[in-house]
Amino acid sequence: YYLTGGYYPYCDACVYSLFSDREIGDEVMSFLRDHADTTRWRFSETVLIAENIPAPVGPRRTKAVLVWGSFFAVVAIYMAWHHQFGA
Numbered sequence: 001y002y003l004t005g006g007y008y009p010y011c012d013a014c015v016y017s018l019f020s021d022r023e024i025g026d027e028v029m030s031f032l033r034d035h036a037d038t039t040r041w042r043f044s045e046t047v048l049i050a051e052n053i054p055a056p057v058g059p060r061r062t063k064a065v066l067v068w069g070s071f072f073a074v075v076a077i078y079m080a081w082h083h084q085f086g087a
Contacts (some may be wrong), residue, residue, distance in 0.1 A: 017050075025049075 019029060025047035
């Protein structure tokens, strides 16, 4: 991912995904610090572990939640108003 402007942790960053059957985060960060042009790069001190990052909610599901949530909010407001001032 590069400058995608997406959700955390991929927002406005250059992110590389590396997968291994063992923990390699410290080795990779050490290699990058020793071999990269550090005047052009800033490295996070936190290595993100894929299993610890929740999956993003898709746009369709978000839209459905907003639509149904708005519907129930309008009904709740109407019921409260009707109970307070209604006939």
